[in-house]
Amino acid sequence: MTGTPAAAVNRLRPRRSCLAVPGSNPRFLEKAQGLPADQVFLDLEDACAPLLKEKARHTVVDALNNGDWSGKTTVVRVNDWTTHWTYRDVITVVEGAGPNLDCVMLPKVQDAQQVAALDLLLTQIERTMGFEVGRIGIEAQIENAKGLVNVDAIAAASPRLETIVFGPADFMASINMKSLVVGEQPPGYGADAYHYILMRILMAARAHDLQAIDGPYLQVRNPDGYREVARRSAALGFDGKWVLHPDQVALANEIFSPSQEDYDRAELILDAYDYCTSEAGGMKGSAMLGDEMIDEASRKMALVVAGKGRAAGM
Ligand code: GLV
Ligand code: MG
Numbered sequence: 061m062t063g064t065p066a067a068a069v070n071r072l073r074p075r076r077s078c079l080a081v082p083g084s085n086p087r088f089l090e091k092a093q094g095l096p097a098d099q100v101f102l103d104l105e106d107a108c109a110p111l112l113k114e115k116a117r118h119t120v121v122d123a124l125n126n127g128d129w130s131g132k133t134t135v136v137r138v139n140d141w142t143t144h145w146t147y148r149d150v151i152t153v154v155e156g157a158g159p160n161l162d163c164v165m166l167p168k169v170q171d172a173q174q175v176a177a178l179d180l181l182l183t184q185i186e187r188t189m190g191f192e193v194g195r196i197g198i199e200a201q202i203e204n205a206k207g208l209v210n211v212d213a214i215a216a217a218s219p220r221l222e223t224i225v226f227g228p229a230d231f232m233a234s235i236n237m238k239s240l241v242v243g244e245q246p247p248g249y250g251a252d253a254y255h256y257i258l259m260r261i262l263m264a265a266r267a268h269d270l271q272a273i274d275g276p277y278l279q280v281r282n283p284d285g286y287r288e289v290a291r292r293s294a295a296l297g298f299d300g301k302w303v304l305h306p307d308q309v310a311l312a313n314e315i316f317s318p319s320q321e322d323y324d325r326a327e328l329i330l331d332a333y334d335y336c337t338s339e340a341g342g343m344k345g346s347a348m349l350g351d352e353m354i355d356e357a358s359r360k361m362a363l364v365v366a367g368k369g370r371a372a373g374m
Contacts, residue, residue, distance in 0.1 A: 062185070070175035074098040074160070074371050075223065075271055075300040076316035077309045082107040083136070084116035087211065089123040093132075097309050098300065101135035101199075104149050113145055121156035127255065133162045135199060140168035144162050147181065154185045154196065163197035163222055168230060170206040182220065194220060195238050202261055203227030204234035211264040223271040223299075224280045242288040258293055271299040280305035290315045304311045313372070323369035329354050329362035 079097035082089045083104045092100050093333070102120045104113060120136055138149035144304050150164060171255075178198055186193045198220040202208055210230075215224055229242045237253065239246035267273035272322050274293035277286045286308055290301050299318045303309050318326065333354055336347030346355040 071273035072271065073222070075133065075273055076372070077304045077312035078112050078135075078273060078300055079309060080137075080276065080302055080304050083120040083123075084108045084122065085251065086119055089119070089127065091306075092128050095306055096313065097303060098127065098313070099133040100136060101137050103137045104145070104153075105137045106140050113139070113149075117149060117152040117158075121152055122155075124157035124160040134160060134239075135163040137165040137167060137201075141174050141177065142168070150178065150215040151185060154182060154191075155189055158189060158191045160194065161196060165199040165201060165225065167201040167227065168207065169214055170198045170204065170208045172213040174289065175200055175214055175221065176346055179218040180276065184343060190194070196220065197222040198308060199203045199223045199226045201227045201275075203230035208257060208260055211260060212267070213295060215264040215268040215270055219265055221268070221270055221328070223273050224260065225273040225302075226261050226266040226275045226293075227340060228254070228275045231294050241279065242275075243279075244269060244285070252292070254292070258296055258298070262297055264343055266297075272297070272300040275299050276302040276304050278304065280308065285306065286311050304318050316368075317372040317374070318365045318369045320374065322365050323374045324364035326362040326369065329358055330366055333359040333362075354369050 075098050077097040078099040078101060079092055079095060080090045081100060081102055083089070083102045089102065102123060104120065107114045117184065122135075124134060136149075136153050138153070139145035153166070154161065164178065164182065166175065171173060175198060182196050182198075183193055185191070186196070198218055199222055200214055202211055202214070202224060207214065210223065215221065222286055228286060232239060232242065237246050260273045274290065277289050279285050290312060293301060294315050298316070301312050305314050311352055332347055332349045333356075335341040336344045341347070350352075352358075
């Protein structure tokens with residue numbers, strides 16, 4: 061759709077914990093570098109007061125160029141296309157710090173054209189600056205009904221896309237959900253009010269080989285609440301979740317990694333399947349592992365768990 065050549069980039073980076081840091085706060089930007097989050101996103105959008113946004117662009121450029129972000133995926137969240145800030149956010153940050161930036165996060169995406177517009181702008185900047193064209197990825201946030209209805213087209217809109225990200229706070233507001241606690245169930249419904257939204261995002265992401273990321277949980281002093289909400293999206297297959305506070309980082313890393321028991325079992329299934337399909341094992345299509353029959357589909361499921369565990373260094 062955009063004509064951007066896909067750069068030879070491994071777009072499946074670890075993103076169990078995606079730490080949000082206000083782009084206007086140099087102290088927080090410094091602190092974030094020492095935290096064990098898989099990804100850090102420097103925010104020019106809602107965590108940044110309108111009067112500070114212009115200055116924050118330069119603070120973010122400085123932090124990307126002079127900070128130590130080794131081992132982390134670096135992302136900047138720009139303002140959405142309905143504001144007047146977006147193009148200058150992108151130009152200032154990418155021209156100033158492109159080589160130290162992995163992705164741009166686009167909030168409140170409503171249709172595929174908004175992703176395509178960002179892709180085109182990135183391509184022009186990369187060409188002008190002599191950067192590798194197509195290297196910088198895009199994360200698309202789904203935060204309103206229009207975005208969700210168009211999520212399949214959004215997920216197909218650019219080879220730069222790496223993730224589809226659920227934005228529960230804006231989403232709840234946009235659909236008039238009756239709760240003020242982000243991530244918590246609205247009283248009176250009696251079932252999981254997020255299931256459809258999460259599944260819709262997950263299907264679109266998986267259909268296009270993208271990662272699916274769950275958004276923030278704002279009760280930062282409630283680890284049990286964080287655990288409960290994070291476990292829901294992790295159980296469905298989401299790859300990670302935002303963290304707004306240092307205390308949430310370890311929780312996300314744990315919840316979005318397989319348990320040691322599941323990881324060990326997955327490796328066992330892979331070994332057993334390899335053996336049964338080999339000549340020595342009789343070239344069979346299935347085998348018994350204890351009381352469980354395993355076959356090619358079991359191998360695929362085990363590969364998902366083992367892959368996550370290996371990425372987490374298990
Ligand atoms: C995140 O941006 C949200 O709105 O939840
Ligand atoms: Mg939002």
